[in-house]
Amino acid sequence: MAAARGSPGTWRLLLLLLPYQAAGLLDPFSLGIAAASAAALTGYLSNPRFYCGRLVECCEEDKALNITALQADLSTRLFGQHLAHDVIFRALTGFMSYENPKKPLTLSLHGWTGTGKNFVSKIIAENVYDLGMQSKFVHLFVSTVHFPHDKLITKYKDQLQSWIRGNVSQCARSIFIFDEMDKLHTGLIDAIKPFLDYYEHIDGVSYRKAIFIFLSNAGGDMINRAVLEFWKSGKMREELQLKDLESVLSVGLFNNHNSGFWHSSLIDKNLIDFFIPFLPLELTHVKHCVMAELRQRGLGENEELALRVAEDMVYFPKDSRMFSDKGCKTVSAKLNLHL
The missing domain is CATH 3.40.50.12190 (Rossmann fold)
Structure with missing residues (x-):
């Protein structure tokens, strides 16, 4: 009765190999090894750790947050x-x-x-x-x-x-x-x-x-x-x-x-x-945004350029120019002009 167990994949492989055994081209020992290998491979491929992230994206409801x-x-x-x-x-x-x-x-x-x-x-x-x-x-x-x-x-x-x-x-x-x-x-x-x-x-x-x-x-x-x-x-x-x-x-x-x-x-x-x-951003924050954009483009650290771009933005109130009118929204476009 124990021989009746096995995954569908294992049984399909056995059915494919039976004609070779009947023709004397495959001995029972080799057939057993093939079946065991198929069972092991099927079990590995069916493990979520294998296909999740490699083959498909899986819903990991209990995944710990880093x-x-x-x-x-x-x-x-x-x-x-x-x-x-x-x-x-x-x-x-x-x-x-x-x-x-x-x-x-x-x-x-x-x-x-x-x-x-x-x-x-x-x-x-x-x-x-x-x-x-x-x-x-x-x-x-x-x-x-x-x-x-x-x-x-x-x-x-x-x-x-x-x-x-x-x-x-x-x-x-x-x-x-x-x-x-x-x-x-x-x-x-x-x-x-x-x-x-x-x-x-x-x-x-x-x-x-x-x-x-x-x-x-x-x-x-x-x-x-x-x-x-x-x-x-x-x-x-x-x-x-x-x-x-x-x-x-x-x-x-x-x-x-x-x-x-x-x-x-x-x-x-x-x-x-x-x-x-979300608070209005000041010039120093906009400068940080420009620096981040430079790093993302692979242009390294250039504080002088970042400051020029940040100062080119519109700020309010007009008398103090304390807060950026558009936050960091147009930083990428402004940087293109300076480059």
């Missing part, structure tokens, strides 16, 4: 955002280390263009999945691309729920990024409210290990005013704490018709874990 790598990325690639650095590091490491979270991790990133919101979502994706934004488990929705027509909101709600349900069914550790939240039609984002709540399962699917990230320019003016007042009072920007901005930010978004969160149940029911302000 805390050191995440800290290094936030420290060396994100400039001028001490609040975002601290909150995102603690939020992601805490969430990923918890085997049974009570709800999905939900982050809402706010600030002017060029301050690092999209870049941070990229860093998060890269630290959860090796393929980063190219991973089939990372899903990007851009409001003006995926939800352009206000007359189709009902259809979009059904599609959005279906997309999220289908992808989380395939991989519980799915990441969903919603860009241009300030351009999203009012009420649409409430369609995902059940998936962000504290339910253990919805129709047999658990959403508790998923990550939702919202990116928005809404609230940027509010953040800039707060930082400017802080500076005028003689305080360092690094003295700003999350509590100085988070509650004001959430209330402002809830009451802002153009925020994507206007009277949203996501805010009303406290389903967004963190509202993370």
Whole structure:
């Protein structure tokens, strides 16, 4: 009876070899070695450690987060955002280390263009999945691309729920990024409210290990005013704490018709874990962005060139030129002019 065991691959090989044995071209001993080798090879190839990452990308729901790598990325690639650095590091490491979270991790990133919101979502994706934004488990929705027509909101709600349900069914550790939240039609984002709540399962699917990230320019003016007042009072920007901005930010978004969160149940029911302000960047931060661009292009360290490019950017207020008007958004284009 023991001979009846074996994988389908092993039996296929045996069937192929039987005619050779019958013709006397293969002795029983050699046939046994071939069968054992086939069984061993089949077992090796069927091991997830072999094909995951080599042949296909696999959903590794319980993969440990490399805390050191995440800290290094936030420290060396994100400039001028001490609040975002601290909150995102603690939020992601805490969430990923918890085997049974009570709800999905939900982050809402706010600030002017060029301050690092999209870049941070990229860093998060890269630290959860090796393929980063190219991973089939990372899903990007851009409001003006995926939800352009206000007359189709009902259809979009059904599609959005279906997309999220289908992808989380395939991989519980799915990441969903919603860009241009300030351009999203009012009420649409409430369609995902059940998936962000504290339910253990919805129709047999658990959403508790998923990550939702919202990116928005809404609230940027509010953040800039707060930082400017802080500076005028003689305080360092690094003295700003999350509590100085988070509650004001959430209330402002809830009451802002153009925020994507206007009277949203996501805010009303406290389903967004963190509202993370991205502060306006100063000249020194823009210079760091230029230096990073130079290194990425293989042009080495050139602080003099980096300073010239940074000084060529537009800053506000006009009298003090304290903050970059576009953050680091146009650094690459500006660098091309100087090169």
